[in-house]
Amino acid sequence: MSDKKMHEVVVMSEVVDYIRRNTHVETLIDLGSGKAYLSQVLSATSQNLRILAIDSSEINSHGAKKRSDRLDSKWDALKKRADIRASGSDPPVRSKHARSKKKDEDKPLSNDTSEVGKRNRFDDNLKYATKFVDVDTNLPSLMREHFSDNDSGKGQIFQEKLGLIGLHTCGNLAANSIKIWL
Numbered sequence: 001m002s003d004k005k006m007h008e009v010v011v012m013s014e015v016v017d018y019i020r021r022n023t024h025v026e027t028l029i030d031l032g033s034g035k036a037y038l039s040q041v042l043s044a045t046s047q048n049l050r051i052l053a054i055d056s057s058e059i060n061s062h063g064a065k066k067r068s069d070r071l072d073s074k075w076d077a078l079k080k081r082a083d084i085r086a087s088g089s090d091p092p093v094r095s096k097h098a099r100s101k102k103k104d105e106d107k108p109l110s111n112d113t114s115e116v117g118k119r120n121r122f123d124d125n126l127k128y129a130t131k132f133v134d135v136d137t138n139l140p141s142l143m144r145e146h147f148s149d150n151d152s153g154k155g156q157i158f159q160e161k162l163g164l165i166g167l168h169t170c171g172n173l174a175a176n177s178i179k180i181w182l
Helices: 003-022 035-043 058-086 098-104 138-145 173-181
Strands: 025-031 050-054 125-129 161-165
Touching: 003 025, 003 035, 003 161, 025 035, 025 138, 035 050, 035 058, 050 058, 050 138, 058 125, 058 173, 125 138, 161 173
Parallel strands: 025 050, 025 161, 050 125
Antiparallel strands: none
16 A cells, blocks of 8 residues: 555544544444455454445455455554554564564464364454445445344444445545435
8 A cells, every 4th residue: 555545544544433432333334445445444443343345346345355354364463563663663574584484383283274263353343345336325235235233242233323434435426425424
């Protein structure tokens, strides 16, 4: 991600998180989510937040899901490095040799490589939909389609407040988002 995009995502995620916490919003719909950078940052930093990232491009939705899967597999290491940086220190330099050595150390001792019990931290609270959004789009129906009432231990999907977000609402999406909200 470019420095400009990273800046936009960081600032927007802070603003959205501040507003949603102060208004007690637990469910967001990210319209025109693109590669879902904003949704992924919000999902990673807010455990109980449920997000539906909607984009009109199947390539973007599929790519965002794959990125969530990759992020999940590296999340613990990324968090550890971020914590080191936050404390004012520089994390250890990563090199190809260090990564290959780490992979050898992480290999299971047995042939059991099942994924039983291992869950993707994004799967429960962050879902992706491919849909062209206009004023006639039925957002409650999309939410029900992607989240069951029992996801994340929450009750009914629309008994809590809902927020609409969009980092780059191109074309008519900005105007349509306002009309949908109203």
